[in-house]
Amino acid sequence: MTYFFHPDAEEELNTSVDYYEDCQTNLGLEFANEVYKTIQRIIEYPNAWQRLDKDIRRCLTNRFPFGIIYYQKDDTIIILAVMQLNRKPDYWKERYM
8 A cells, every 4th residue: 555645744744843853853753753653554554543524534643742634545545634633623624635
């Protein structure tokens, strides 16, 4: 199974990595590693995580207050958002096609 990021989700990831790196050296790298571990869990068990709307699900990261918002289309995971959990919860819905 493959995955790809919606362009806005990729920007969220990069912005968050930069933010954590500014907070503490290597914390951005640790955040990125945690996001990719979460994506691996999604790939392994795509239907195991909380359903938010129709086919859209959320898998929470460990250690950081983020959720990966995604859906599966055939053999591909489409990541709609790398969502900071304190943000407005439905801001990503316009990204779902």
